[in-house]
Amino acid sequence: MSGHDLVLRSRRVFLPEGERAAAVAVSGGRIAAVLPYESEGTDLGDLALLPGLVDTHVHVNEPGRTEWEGFASATRAAAAGGVTTIVDMPLNSLPPTVTVAALEAKRKAASGQCHVDVGFWGGAIPGNLGDLAGLHAEGVFGFKSFLIDSGVPEFPPLDAAGLEAAFRAVDALFIVHAEDPVHVSSPERAPTFAEFVSSRPPVAEASAVATVIEIARRTGARAHVLHLAAADALPLLAAARAEGVRITAETCPHYLTLLAEDVPDAATEYKCCPPIREKAHQDALWQALRDGVITCVVSDHSPCTPDLKAGDFATAWGGIASVQLGLPLVWTEARARGFTLEDVVRWMASGTAGLARIPGKGRIEAGADADLVAFAPDEEFTVDGASLHHRHPVTPHHGRRLTGVVHTTWLRGVPAGDVPRGRFLTRGEQLA
Template sequence: MDLVIRARRAVTGQGEVPATVSVRDGRIAAVQPYDAAVHGADVVELDDDVVLLPGLVDSHVHINEPGHATWEGFASATRAAAAGGITTLVDMPVDSVPATVSVAALAAKRAAAEGRCHVDVGFWGGLIPGGIDAAAALHRAGVLGFKCFLADSGAPDFPPLSPDGLTAAMRALRELDAVLLVHAESDAEIAKRPAARGPSYAGFLNSRPPQVEEAAVAAVIDAARATGARAHIVHLSSATALPLIAAARRDGVRVSAETCPHYLSLAAEQIPDGATEFACCPPIREAANRERLWSGLAAGTLDLVVSDHSPCAAELKHRDTGDFGAAWGGISSLQLALPIVWTEARGRGVPLAEVARWMSERPARLAGLPAKGRIAPGYDADLCVFAPGETFTVRVEDLHHRQPITPYTGRRLHGVVRRTWLRGRDIDPTHPAGRLLTRLEDPS
């Protein structure tokens, strides 16, 4: 074997168990009992205070290169991912220039990423009005699926789909058997509310109440039911939409949903007026809503947890005025996602093996990456050594994000990533070794 890892605690298909994991040619060759007699060129004995996890898969990351590389770039984002135990991420098609809504734009993305990634990177394609033919071409070019908006995206080159456009898009993607990721906020419902302005967080929250998400989720379910397409609700914030999703799934509608670390850890009651580092869309809601999201994860209505890492240039947060109406909506948390979720999970008695399913196995399944997300024979040897009992305080100077503005600064978190392997090799922050993934080929 090229690498043998002995761990008293390893998260495998059997839960958290003692195991010996053997690696050959970048793939997991065997998962055996801890005391198995296995020889390797490199043998690593892990300490008893750490857990061997599958490398995390983050299927919702905004890397703004090309066009807005000063916001975030492939080199900085993937260094941050590796530091946080993430070994695969999927880039969103919006907030770069051009948006990834054509084969030419995908080629520009791949050119910007080539040779600069420290973890493996895949790409979602964008679907905008009139873009069905372009989506078919992007599918042929290897994107992992598609993303659309039902409300203003904030990017002029990425307009939202109308209800009729959503149904037409799903009908086309059903023929391709491609998943559609949907930013589920309703333009019509937003238009009924006063626009957010000024430093009041309560005002910002009232501009996007739960009905905004409920209406959009209902529209997605109706379109998925009518077409038989696969739909996925991204960054669900409002727990009031959970019964809609649960009922649709009982009826056989092909709909799944995700939530994010900020919705699972933060609460509106704790957000000061003017603290625009907390601004995101949909917004962070009240503590009672947060607890219902945790219940949704436990029940399986929510399938996975991903960062929605969405950075911007510092001035776009308008921290000088604290104006939530003007501030860019997005939370930077890529490097911190696992400790944030684990800090909250451990306090609720949720085992680390369940966290790994939410943050590794299920995002890999959504993105159609069959070699990622599990410690099992035949999978890529993407692995993370995690110390769940160790704590640290978030400091801006320790973050690798290009723009390290984050609402977690100063927060005490549980769980430290001590080491990551990508296909059986230590991730070296000075030598990018990540690959660009496509739907068309097995990169391993």
């Protein structure tokens, strides 16, 4: 193999310039060269070769709530799903990542457990304005805030004034859970999904997105709207981006593939916030991906113990575990809507790597990390929750027939998933 550690040949290699037949040579954990397809190496047959996916929205929950999930299980699930880089959210762990000491505790807890590379978001909450610069200097990729109750008391929301103060405190990327509490009700009971959806209406998202846009406009800060579900916010985002406001947005596989109309009553495994919405919203999200108004698709992997999913839609934990399933979920629906696998790579690999500005990730080109995925885009499988690598088998996707199977994931040129070889990533890290 011409002195290289590994050479992979495929008739479908997804390069920054497009899809073509090629061979990818790996040396020392990096892509050494993209060679002609005829080069000697391991032939992947009919498998496509994708860059490893970058999932910038994952709740690992360790330390403190490791019984919900942990670095070993979350990163093994990620590797099985073709994800080679995750960026961990600052909340649901104890302590939340809102101080340098908390970041150090999280890195200590994760050490030696990670099957993929891991970066970290910091959190901006009331009272920690003075901690943001230190966290940024320690390498967090930006700061997450809520404009509404986060669901855990140790990570309270910011009001608009607090969000603006955070935007002005440090030159960083701010990622925001955008729902306006003025428009959200908190019913004591919600036995039907329709009641839950009506308690968190689309106007709550649109109103909060308008707030984020206005603060980003005034401050010039870089802002990102998390897990967008409501079509009502899309015209606001499109207009702001056309104006030059530094704002982007993401959505998630559950919003792109599940419909509120189809959720059975009492099926609390479907609960997430914002909620899964109706078909008109889903269609608009897909159009926004086509138009470039939404630039990223991420899992928002947010697991919990099964007992916390008990009760009704008012009391159950709101979160869906899907880091292992994102690629086939999105590809199944994208293909049916006329999108290409190249589109999916852009949303879930290069786009997310670009959002967090992680060098060397999300692309197949010389000098990048050799994070690669052998993917069968026409192969089908049925989701079995018990066979997933997440800590708990709770999933709304159990029993679904999906298209697209991950055969092998390589992290820096070595198959991922058996031995934890992941490393910690920091903001501003440059390729050697």
